Every structure is written in structure tokens, then in C-alpha cells.
Amino acid sequence: MSQKLSCKVALVTGGTSGIGLATAKRFVAEGAYVFITGRRQTELDAAVNEIGKNVMGIQGDVSNLADLDRLYATIEQEQGHLDVIFANAGVGQPIPLGSITEEHFDKTFNTNVKGLLFTVQKALPLIPEGGSIILNASTASIVGTPAFSVYGATKAAVRSFARNWTLDLKERKIRVNAISPGMVPTPGYDQFGFSEEQAKEFVESQAKNIPLGRVGTPDEIAKAVVFLASDDSSFVNGIELFVDGGMAQI
Template identity: 65%
Template structure:
């Protein structure tokens, strides 16, 4: 049976762990050849070993424009075009108003906003008519959680980019959409807890705000990303798809 992404070339930024790695795996299952990027070589090497021959890992910092130029030059030389782009690289630290530092602000916006913008812009010469761009947002783009104001602002910017770029790219029939996860069991989330007891307490707290009553899995985001990247979503553009167990909608 043909996969949803048969014969496609895809890029997953921040693809060495968590949602990025799960999405790279799912893209491969659906027939794509996948490039993944990340900043830490050891994690990239481990991910590449897991993904196998239908993937290639490239060390690149999404907020470094020279790294992006080198990345796209390599993809152009090796594959000629890029059919699917999943802009997943991101992160941030958290602080309440009054405690936010310039360093924290710059780091979060450089990765989540500047890095995302130029990851997309520099990819455009490689994306053919009818290509698909999926941006990784967050449910906090529409919520006002304490200590999250800077991070939330970056994810609101991601949502806004998808709206504007949908119109910018409509003549090329390139669809731009956002997948916005709720709390997901990733290494980043687990890293917020110092031990297993704290992790269980954190997950229980997060699950209490989710109508489905649990924290999500990276594979659940990956399958949503496949949907938005594939022909199954051929009439979907500019949307923010919340994959959050109903936390935003209910």
C-alpha cells in the first residue's frame, strides 16, 4: 500500500528527540526520505541510527542563518527539492513578569520566531508548487498560563505567521498550517522534574487540565503532522490544529 508521503523529501528541524524524532519516523513510514537537524551531534547520531537509511542527520542550529544556508545547499545538491517542511525546533525557559531577563527573551524569540521565520524563508526556493509547510506551535498560543508569557508570545507569532504566509504563498499552492500540541511526554517535559516522584506529580497536574485525562504521546503529534503534510489535507490551509486532548476547546 502506498504511503501518504511516497517519494517526498522532508525536513524535520529539531528532529533528534521527542516530537521531532517521532515525526521523522512517521514520515519515513509514510514513504518520505527525511532530513533531521539538531544542535547536539551525539543525539543526532543516535537518532540517525534509529531512523536508518531513509534519513540523514545534519547538525544545524535553527537560529543560525549560516547553518540554514549550509543545510539547504546540501538538500539541493542531494535531492533537488524539499516537498515537506516540519519546523519543529524550539524551546524556552519560563518566568513571570518582573523576573524576565533580556537573555531569556532574546534566546526564546531567536529560536522560536527568528529561527522559524528564516527556516521557512530560506527553504522556499526548494519547495515546489503544492508543497506543504507545517509549523509546530503550542496550545499556549491562546492561553494565559502563569510564567509562560514570553514563550506563549512566540507561539502566538507562529500562529500569525501561518496566516500571513498562507496568503503570501497561495499562488504557489504551498499550504502552511500549524500543529499545536498540549502537554506531551517528551524528554523536555520530563526534564522539568528532578525525580520520578516529581514527574508523576507534574504529569498528574497537567492531565487534570486535559478532558481526555492524560498527557499525550509524541506519536500523536507526528500523525497529525503527517495529515497536514499529506494530500489528505489538500483543502486545509492557515489552520491551527490543536492536538491537546481537548484542553483548549473544552
């Protein structure tokens, strides 16, 4: 069986759980060597062990530019180049207008916007002509959700990055696309502060708005990221690919 990412070198930020981990697994299964990042060493080590082969974990926070410099120095030393970036690391917490704090705003924008921007910009010297950059956006970029205005604003910025960077990088033939997952329960939902019962109720309430009648899985998102990373999408550039069961499409 042919492998869609054979001999490619890829980076997945926020690769220790959920969509990031599922994507790193898919990348390796498709023949890539993968670097993953995460803020917590214990979780990073566990993810590397779970992936099993052709993977290296590098601890760091994407909102910390020194950590990004160290990341890319390591990638350059280990592999010399980078064919694919999945800028996946992100945070989100439900806080309604009237209760938004400066700390909440700064944390969300520093990771989802500043961190993503410099994740891509600092990687550019390592990306050869024909590389693929995939930005993890969200259906929140176009659909309003109570208490998620700050998060939604960061994801709208991510979508804008994809459009503009497509033009900035056209001479190098580097493709930039955004993927926008819908409702996909992951360990990242822990930051919402829900109890187990509240989390279940939240997911069930959201599933009612999805034409397919269910929420998605991290692996379903990962398969779509593989498509955007591979030559199967060689003429796909600047798009926002919704993988949401139709939730934001009707």
C-alpha cells in the same frame, strides 16, 4: 499498503527527540526521505541510527542563519528539492514575570520566532508548487500558563505566521498550517529544570485539565503532522490544528 508521503522529501527541524523524532519516523514509514536537524552531533547521530533508513542528519542551530544556509545547500545537493517542512525546533523555560531576563527573552524568540521564520524563508527556493509547510505552535498560543508568558508569545507569533504566509504563498499553492500540541511529555521538558518527582507532579496536574484524562504522546502528534503533510489535507490551509485531548477547547 499505500504510503501517504511516497517519493516526498521532507525536513524536520529539532528532529533528534520527542515530537520531532517521532514525526521523522512517521515520515519515513510513509515513504518520505527525511532530513533532520539538531544542535548536538551525538544526539543527531543517535536519532539517525534509530530511524534507520531514508534519513540524513545535519547538525545546526535554526537561530544561526549560516547554519540554515549550510542546511539548504546540503538538501539541494542531495535531493534537489523539498516537498514538506515541519518547522519543529523550539525552546521553552518557565520564568514568571518579574524574573524574565534579556537572555531568556532573546534565546526563546531567536529559536521559536526568528529561527522558524528563516527556516521557512530560506527553504522557499527549494519548495515546488503544492508543497506543505507545518509550523509547530502550541496550546500556549491561546491559553495562559503561569511562568510561560515569553514562550506563549513566541507561539502566538508562530500562529500568526501561518495565517499570513498562507496568503504570501497562495500563488505557488504552498499550504501553510500550524499544529498546536497540548501536554506531551518529551525530553525537551528537561530544560524546565524539574526534578524527576517535580516533572511527574507537573504532568499529573496538567492531565487533570484534559478532557481525555491523560497527556499525549509524541507519536500522536506525529500522526497529525503526517495528515497536514500529505494529500489527505489537500484542502486544509492556514489552520491551527489542536492535538491536545480537548484541553484548549473547553
